[in-house]
Amino acid sequence: MVKKDGTPGSRRVGGVAVNGRVIGFAVVVILAVWFILMNTRSVKMHLWGFSTLSSPLWLALVVMLVLGAVCGWFLSRYRDRR
DSSP: OBOTTSOBOOEEETTEEEOHHHHHHHHHHHHHHHHHHHOOSEEEEEETTTEEEEEEHHHHHHHHHHHHHHHHHHHHHHHHHO
16 A cells, blocks of 8 residues: 555554554564474584583574574664665
């Protein structure tokens, strides 16, 4: 749905604006949570050759998901300023 001024429109569902970006974000979050819940074994990680760490794989995946979200947020702020 495109408004007359050329900007993409959104539909309201339960008072919340829903567009393609929101749906895509929800799908990625659901798939990431499902993937994390399926990987619960303990793994050994080597941190740049300095040390070795043993932790549950789900914890490492959550940390990477959060770091990726933070990086994406910073990049979107940088892009919006330009």
